[in-house]
Amino acid sequence: MDCNSASPLSEEPVIICRDVQKWFGNFHALKGISMEVMPQEVIVIFGPSGSGKSTFIRTINRLEEHQSGQIIVDGIELTHDVRNIERVRMETGMVFQQFNLFPHLTVMQNITYAPIYNRKWRRTEAEKVAMELLERVGIPEQAEKYPGQLSGGQQQRVAIARALAMQPKIMLFDEPTSALDPEMIKEVLDVMIELAESGMTMIVITHEMGFARAVADRLFFFDEGLVVESGTPEEIFNYPKEERTKRFLAQILSH
Amino acid sequence: MPTAPVTDPQGNVLPPGREGNTVVQWIKENLFSSLFDSLLTVISLLFMFFVLRLALDWVFNLAQWDVIAANINILMKGSYPGEQVWRIWIGLYLLGGIAGINLRAWNRELNRSTVTIAAIPLILALLPFASERARVNLIIIQGTIVAAYLLTSVAKEKRRRQIAAITSIFYIPALIFLLEGFTDENGIMPLVKSDLWGGLLLSVLLAAVGIIFSLPIGIILALGRRSRQPAISALCITYIEVVRGVPLISILFMGNIMLQLFMPQSLPPIDRVIRVMVAITFFTAAYMAEIVRGGLQAIPKGQYDAAYALGFSSLKSMRIIILPQALRIVIPVIVSQFIGLLLDTTLVALVGLYDLLGIGQAILSNPNWLGRSQEVYVFIGLIYWILATSMAFASQRLEKTLGVGRNYDGL
Numbered sequence A: 001m002d003c004n005s006a007s008p009l010s011e012e013p014v015i016i017c018r019d020v021q022k023w024f025g026n027f028h029a030l031k032g033i034s035m036e037v038m039p040q041e042v043i044v045i046f047g048p049s050g051s052g053k054s055t056f057i058r059t060i061n062r063l064e065e066h067q068s069g070q071i072i073v074d075g076i077e078l079t080h081d082v083r084n085i086e087r088v089r090m091e092t093g094m095v096f097q098q099f100n101l102f103p104h105l106t107v108m109q110n111i112t113y114a115p116i117y118n119r120k121w122r123r124t125e126a127e128k129v130a131m132e133l134l135e136r137v138g139i140p141e142q143a144e145k146y147p148g149q150l151s152g153g154q155q156q157r158v159a160i161a162r163a164l165a166m167q168p169k170i171m172l173f174d175e176p177t178s179a180l181d182p183e184m185i186k187e188v189l190d191v192m193i194e195l196a197e198s199g200m201t202m203i204v205i206t207h208e209m210g211f212a213r214a215v216a217d218r219l220f221f222f223d224e225g226l227v228v229e230s231g232t233p234e235e236i237f238n239y240p241k242e243e244r245t246k247r248f249l250a251q252i253l254s255h
Numbered sequence B: 001m002p003t004a005p006v007t008d009p010q011g012n013v014l015p016p017g018r019e020g021n022t023v024v025q026w027i028k029e030n031l032f033s034s035l036f037d038s039l040l041t042v043i044s045l046l047f048m049f050f051v052l053r054l055a056l057d058w059v060f061n062l063a064q065w066d067v068i069a070a071n072i073n074i075l076m077k078g079s080y081p082g083e084q085v086w087r088i089w090i091g092l093y094l095l096g097g098i099a100g101i102n103l104r105a106w107n108r109e110l111n112r113s114t115v116t117i118a119a120i121p122l123i124l125a126l127l128p129f130a131s132e133r134a135r136v137n138l139i140i141i142q143g144t145i146v147a148a149y150l151l152t153s154v155a156k157e158k159r160r161r162q163i164a165a166i167t168s169i170f171y172i173p174a175l176i177f178l179l180e181g182f183t184d185e186n187g188i189m190p191l192v193k194s195d196l197w198g199g200l201l202l203s204v205l206l207a208a209v210g211i212i213f214s215l216p217i218g219i220i221l222a223l224g225r226r227s228r229q230p231a232i233s234a235l236c237i238t239y240i241e242v243v244r245g246v247p248l249i250s251i252l253f254m255g256n257i258m259l260q261l262f263m264p265q266s267l268p269p270i271d272r273v274i275r276v277m278v279a280i281t282f283f284t285a286a287y288m289a290e291i292v293r294g295g296l297q298a299i300p301k302g303q304y305d306a307a308y309a310l311g312f313s314s315l316k317s318m319r320i321i322i323l324p325q326a327l328r329i330v331i332p333v334i335v336s337q338f339i340g341l342l343l344d345t346t347l348v349a350l351v352g353l354y355d356l357l358g359i360g361q362a363i364l365s366n367p368n369w370l371g372r373s374q375e376v377y378v379f380i381g382l383i384y385w386i387l388a389t390s391m392a393f394a395s396q397r398l399e400k401t402l403g404v405g406r407n408y409d410g411l
Helices: A053-060 A082-091 A107-118 A123-136 A152-165 A182-197 A209-215 A233-238 A243-253 B023-031 B035-062 B066-077 B082-106 B112-118 B120-126 B132-154 B157-180 B199-226 B230-244 B248-262 B272-297 B301-309 B314-329 B331-351 B356-364 B373-402
Strands: A015-024 A027-037 A042-046 A068-073 A092-095 A170-174 A201-205 A218-223 A226-231
Touching: A015 A053, A027 A053, A027 A226, A042 A053, A042 A209, A053 A068, A053 A170, A053 A201, A082 A092, A092 A152, A092 B301, A107 A123, A107 A152, A107 B314, A123 A152, A152 A182, A182 A201, A182 A209, A209 A233, A218 A233, A218 A243, A226 A233, A226 A243, A233 A243, B023 B035, B066 B082, B066 B199, B066 B356, B066 B373, B082 B112, B082 B132, B082 B157, B082 B373, B112 B120, B112 B132, B112 B373, B120 B132, B132 B157, B157 B199, B199 B230, B199 B272, B199 B314, B199 B331, B199 B356, B199 B373, B230 B272, B248 B272, B248 B331, B272 B314, B272 B331, B301 B314, B314 B331, B331 B356, B331 B373, B356 B373
Parallel strands: A042 A201, A042 A218, A092 A170, A170 A201
Antiparallel strands: A015 A027, A015 A068, A218 A226
16 A cells, blocks of 8 residues: 555554543443554545444544543543643644635635644745645635635535645544535545545545545444444455445445 | 517527616616506605605704804813814824724725715815814814825735724723823813713714723623633623613613722722713623624534634634634624614713713703704704714625625535
8 A cells, every 4th residue: 555655664553542432411422432543544434324433533633522432643642631632633634524614714814824823834834835735636726715606626625725734644534525516526535535645644434435445444334333344445345244334335335 | 577588699698687777767667667656656756755845944944053053062072171172183183093094904995985984074174164173174184094094005914904903992092091181271281071071072982982892892701601611601691691681871870870989999080981981881792792692603613623623722713713703794783783882872961971962952951042952953863873874884894895705605
C-alpha cells in the first residue's frame, strides 16, 4: 500500500481506542469499541444508521465525550483537559455530512480563519496555502464566493480544503457524500482518493463501497454500538464471516 | 391571464412582462383591471384627496407655526445656556466625524443612499429657515463627515469596522464630558448641570447611550444565560426575568432614587441624567439579551461542530463563527427594539427631565401659547417619525451590506 513512502521500522499507532463506551441517557450508543489506526492507514467504517459509527468518529476529536475506555490520538490522551482537546482537534481534520461551512464567510475566509486564529499564521501565508488547497480540490476560481453560491459538491470540497488547511495528521470523514446529488459524489470521492493516495491517515464513514474497495486498508462493520466484523476489503467483501455482515452487504450491494 | 409566449427573432422565448412596460399599461393592469378594481381605485382616490386636502389646508392655512419658530431653540436643547451652545455644535462636528467613519466602514462603495445620508447636514443648511449661524455650523459638520470618510478610506478595510466601533463607543463619554464641562463659571468650559439639558438634545443622547451600551451588555447576558456554570446562568436568568417583569417607568424611578443609595457616601452624587441613562441601558439590555439568545438558537449545531473540530476554543468560536451569524439574523428585531427605546425616552419626563416631549408640554403650559397643542404635537411627532424612520432605513442598509451569501444552498 505505502510502498512509495518511507515508513519507519517501528511504527506506533496514531489512534488508539480501547473499550470506548458512550451512553446518551439510557441509550448505550457505544458498547466498547477498540481500534488501532497506523499512520497512513485508510479505515472505512460502515453499518446501518443508529449503529454508533458517527458517534464513534466524533469521540475521536471529542465532539462527543466518551464515558469509559481510553482514546489516545497522536500520543495525547483525551481527558477533560481542555488544552489536550484543543491540541487533538488541531491534529485532526473533520468533514461533515452537511458540510457545515460558515455561511457568513467567503470560501477563502472559511479556509484561512482556523490557521490564522488557532495556529497564529500570518494572513498572507494562510491565503497562499488556501489557494494551493483550492487548486488541489479543483476549485481555485471560487475563492471569493460565499458557500451559499456553490453547489453541494463544491461546498464539500471547500470543507475538505478547510480541514486540510490546519495541516492535520488525521482526517475524519462523517458520511461526506450522503447529502450530495449522484453527479457530485464522484468529484468529492476523487478528492478523497487523491488524499488517501498521498498518504493521509483517514477514517471514513461511507457506504460508497467502490471507494472502500479502491483505497481502504481495513473495513469495520458497526452494528448496535459494536464492531461486528473487521478486515481487509478482500476479507469483508469476498469472505464475510458474520451473518449480519453478509445480510447488510447484500442490501447495499444489491442495487 | 395566460398569453402565448413572446419570442425574439432567433426563436428564444422571452421572460414574461417585458413587452410594453409603459405607465399607462401599468395603471391599466394594476388599478383598472376589472370593474371592482376600478371602483376601489376611484373610491380610494377620492378618500385620499379629501384627507390630503384637509391635512394640507391645516398645515398651510389654519396652523399657527409661530409657536415652533419662537421656541425652536428650547425644543432643540432645553435650558442649555445660550452662550455655551458652541459645545453642542462641537459635539455635532464630532458626530459628523463618527458618521463619516461608520459610513465608510459599513458600505463597500459609495451609492446613492449613502450619499443621501451623508448629505443630510448640507440639505438642512439649504433649508430656507435655517439661521446664518446654523448654516455655517451645518456646513462644518458636512466637512467633518467628508473628512472622516476620506481619512477612514486610508485605513485597511479590515481595520475600518474596528475603528468605527471603538470611536463610536468613546464618542458618548466624550460628548457627555463636553456638554457637562468641568471648570467654574469663568473657565473655558463652565459646568452645565445636566438638569438643564433638554429637548431633542436630551432625547437623542438618552437613546444613543441606550443603543450603544445595551447591545454589548445584552450579548454578555445572553451568553451568561446559556453558560454551563449554574451560578452564572441563574444570575443572568434572574436579572433578565426581573427586569423584563417590571415596567420601564418603575426602573426609571428606581434608578433615580436607589442608585444613589447604593453608592458610597463619600462620592459626589451622580448626575440625574447619568442615572436615567444607566436605568434605560440596563432595562434595554435585558430585552437585548433575549433577542440575542433567539439569534443564537437559530444557529445550527453543525456550526459549533465545525468550529470546534477546527480547533477554535469555545470563546473564539462564539466570537468569530457563531455571534456574527446570530446577530445578523436578529438585526431587524434589534433595530425595532432600538426604535422602541427612542420612543420610550419620552417617559423620562416623569422623573423630572425635559426631553423633547417634556419641553413641548412645558411650552403648552405657557399661557402665551394657549391652544397650540396641535402644532406642537405634530412638530414633535414629525421629529420622532424622522428619527425612527431613518433608523429603520439604516438597518435595511446594514442588512444589505451584511447579507451577502448568508443563505445556505437550498436552506
